[in-house]
Amino acid sequence: MKTSTNPYNGKQLHIFNELDDSELSKKIEVAHQRFQIWKRTSFVERSRLMLKVAEELKTNTDTYAKTITQEMGKPISQARAEVEKCAWVCEYYAENAEEQLQDEIVETDAEKSYVSYEPLGVVLAVMPWNYPFWQVFRFAAPNLIAGNVGVLKHASNVMQSAEMIERLFNKAGFPKGCFQNLVIGSEKIPSVLENDNVRAVTLTGSKPAGAAVASKAGEHIKKTVLELGGSNALIVFADADMDTEVDTCVKARFQNTGQSCIAGKRLLVQEDIADDFKQRFIDKIKELKSGDPMDGDTYIGVLAREDLAEDVEKQVQDSINMGATLEIGGKRKGTYYEPTVLSEVTPEMPMFKEETFGPAIGITTFTSDEEAVELSNDSAFGLGVSLFTEDVQRAKRLAPLFDEGAVFVNELVKSDPRLPFGGIKTSGYGRELSGHGIKEFMNRKTLYFK
Structure with a gap:
C-alpha cells in the first residue's frame, strides 16, 4: 500500500494498493504487445497525440499543479510553471522528433550506407518526487514519439501525480499500454528489470539507487541512463553584474525550496x-515569502518529507560545528526549513562536499580563476556549473576546465528541451532531451548496400 501525504499540513491525500506479481507481469505484457503495434505507427500520428497531451496540460494546468503542490509541497506558482514546461517538451518533440530520427547517410565504399534509428521496446522510468510531472515528461515525450513505450515506477509520495499522468496520456488518445504507471515499491524494480520484455531503464535519483538499478540492468545487458543529482557551484567573479547576478543566484538556490538536482x-x-x-x-533572501504552498505569493514552501528537512538541518549544524558562520536561517519546524546561508565554508564541510537538498547554501571565497576552477571541481558530482562574469573570453577559456555536464555563463543551470541534459562523475551518465536524448533508447542500426 502506498500513501501520499500533504507535507504542509500532514493530511493524508490518497492510498494506493500495490500491484502483486501477477498484475505487474500482465502490465508489462500489455506494454510489450502495444510496442509491436506502436513502433509501426507514423510520426504524424504520434505527434498528433503528443500535441493533444500538450493541449490537455495547458487547459488544465491548475488541476495538475494543485496535485503537485499537495503531494510534495512545491509552491503553486512554481507547480504551474512545471506543468507548462511539460507542455513545452511535448510540443518540442511533436515538432522535431521526425527530423531528429531521420536516417543518417554515411559515405562509404557501398552503393548506399546509412544509420537508421529504431525503438528498443518497453522502457522503465524510475523517477523522483521533486519534479513529479517534469521528470516523467522529459522521459515520456521523446520516447513515446520515438516509438518506445513506457512503464513508470514513480516515488511513493507522488503516486497521485503518477496516476494523473497515465490518465492524461489515455485521455489524449494514446493507445492502451503506451504509458502505464506501476504502483510498486523499490523492492520490485529488480523483477521488472528481469522481465525479458523490458529493454532499458532510466533513473533519476540518488547514487545508491542508481548504482543498484544499473547493476541489475547490467546483469541482464540492458541499457541505462542515470541522472544522480549534483552539487553545482555558482561562481561569482569580481567583474560580475552584481545586481543581476544576486537575483539569479537566489533563484538558482531557492526555487522549488532548494529541492532540485541542478540547483546552485x-x-x-x-x-x-x-x-x-x-x-x-542575504537581503534578497529576506524578501522571499515562506508559507502555505497553495498561496500564490509563497516562494519557499516545505520540504517533501520531514526526514529530508532533518537531513538539511544536520548538514548545516555539522558545518557550523566545523567552523562555518551562520548568517541567516538555520531553524526547522517539521517539514519547513528556513532559507539558510553559511559563510566561511571550507571544502571538508558537509555544506560543501555533500549534496544539500533544501533551502540552504554555503559561501566559500576564492582569489584567482585557477582557485575557482579547483574549488568547483572538488566535488564527487559533475552535473553543471554557473559562471558569472562580464569577461566572455575568460568564460570561454575556463569552460573546458570544469568537470561538468554543462557550463552556463551568467545564468543558472536549467534543463531545456532543445539542449542535452545530464552529468558526469557520480552525477550519472547518458543524456536526456534534445536530439541527443531521444536517441538514447534507440537501436542505431547500420545498413549497407553493396
Whole structure:
C-alpha cells in the first residue's frame, strides 16, 4: 500500500494498493504487445497525440499543479510553471522528433550506407518526487514519439501525480499500454528489470539507487541512463553584474525550496567582492515569502518529507560545528526549513562536499580563476556549473576546465528541451532531451548496400 501525504499540513491525500506479481507481469505484457503495434505507427500520428497531451496540460494546468503542490509541497506558482514546461517538451518533440530520427547517410565504399534509428521496446522510468510531472515528461515525450513505450515506477509520495499522468496520456488518445504507471515499491524494480520484455531503464535519483538499478540492468545487458543529482557551484567573479547576478543566484538556490538536482548548491565568490555580494544575497533572501504552498505569493514552501528537512538541518549544524558562520536561517519546524546561508565554508564541510537538498547554501571565497576552477571541481558530482562574469573570453577559456555536464555563463543551470541534459562523475551518465536524448533508447542500426 502506498500513501501520499500533504507535507504542509500532514493530511493524508490518497492510498494506493500495490500491484502483486501477477498484475505487474500482465502490465508489462500489455506494454510489450502495444510496442509491436506502436513502433509501426507514423510520426504524424504520434505527434498528433503528443500535441493533444500538450493541449490537455495547458487547459488544465491548475488541476495538475494543485496535485503537485499537495503531494510534495512545491509552491503553486512554481507547480504551474512545471506543468507548462511539460507542455513545452511535448510540443518540442511533436515538432522535431521526425527530423531528429531521420536516417543518417554515411559515405562509404557501398552503393548506399546509412544509420537508421529504431525503438528498443518497453522502457522503465524510475523517477523522483521533486519534479513529479517534469521528470516523467522529459522521459515520456521523446520516447513515446520515438516509438518506445513506457512503464513508470514513480516515488511513493507522488503516486497521485503518477496516476494523473497515465490518465492524461489515455485521455489524449494514446493507445492502451503506451504509458502505464506501476504502483510498486523499490523492492520490485529488480523483477521488472528481469522481465525479458523490458529493454532499458532510466533513473533519476540518488547514487545508491542508481548504482543498484544499473547493476541489475547490467546483469541482464540492458541499457541505462542515470541522472544522480549534483552539487553545482555558482561562481561569482569580481567583474560580475552584481545586481543581476544576486537575483539569479537566489533563484538558482531557492526555487522549488532548494529541492532540485541542478540547483546552485555551493556559492563561490571572489574575495574582492565577497562581503558586498553576501550582504546583497542575504537581503534578497529576506524578501522571499515562506508559507502555505497553495498561496500564490509563497516562494519557499516545505520540504517533501520531514526526514529530508532533518537531513538539511544536520548538514548545516555539522558545518557550523566545523567552523562555518551562520548568517541567516538555520531553524526547522517539521517539514519547513528556513532559507539558510553559511559563510566561511571550507571544502571538508558537509555544506560543501555533500549534496544539500533544501533551502540552504554555503559561501566559500576564492582569489584567482585557477582557485575557482579547483574549488568547483572538488566535488564527487559533475552535473553543471554557473559562471558569472562580464569577461566572455575568460568564460570561454575556463569552460573546458570544469568537470561538468554543462557550463552556463551568467545564468543558472536549467534543463531545456532543445539542449542535452545530464552529468558526469557520480552525477550519472547518458543524456536526456534534445536530439541527443531521444536517441538514447534507440537501436542505431547500420545498413549497407553493396
